[in-house]
Amino acid sequence: RKEVEQDPGPFNVPEGATVAFNCTYSNSASQSFFWYRQDCRKEPKLLMSVYSSGNEDGRFTAQLNRASQYISLLIRDSKLSDSATYLCVVDSGNTPLVFGKGTRLSVIA
């Protein structure tokens, strides 16, 4: 089983739609979780950390389910500028961070 697994997509959604991505991780000892965003031919950038209680940042909501070892990202009211690859990132229990392969999102006008 891979350390971090994501559906590669692509997810093609119209503007204004709500879209959700899931990610599963294999290391039950993992403590820190993140979502990164990577635009085409650019570096990954931290979108948000994921906390046990769940957290929200504007249109973005992240959830963590430790029992099932999965993390989710919900994007509400999608914008064209949200088109990117979203990377699920988990600590390996012993640095450094492990990245999923990413889920590609295309928001269409």
Next chain:
Amino acid sequence: DTAVSQTPKYLVTQMGNDKSIKCEQNLGHDTMYWYKQDSKKFLKIMFSYNNKELIINETVPNRFSPKSPDKAHLNLHINSLELGDSAVYFCASSPTRQVPYGYTFGSGTRLTVV
């Protein structure tokens, strides 16, 4: 001011050559990393340094030799380049080696070996 800067941005070279990529961070972070992103977009850790000391070497061929002259710099030297080395190499840094903090990435070096 760029937080993590890498040079060069693009590198095209022939098989068998030796090349170096430089990375500098001005964030005052203690820990720096090299990641490789292959054609399938998978980001994989290569090396991790903490305060100039190597702490992680993820079974990278010994043709790859990182060097950290001080904690703000982490360079990557590659000997005898092979076609399979073609990828985007990202440098990153974090405040400490503990992971509650995300990493800040450089803009990447796109290496093409021909």
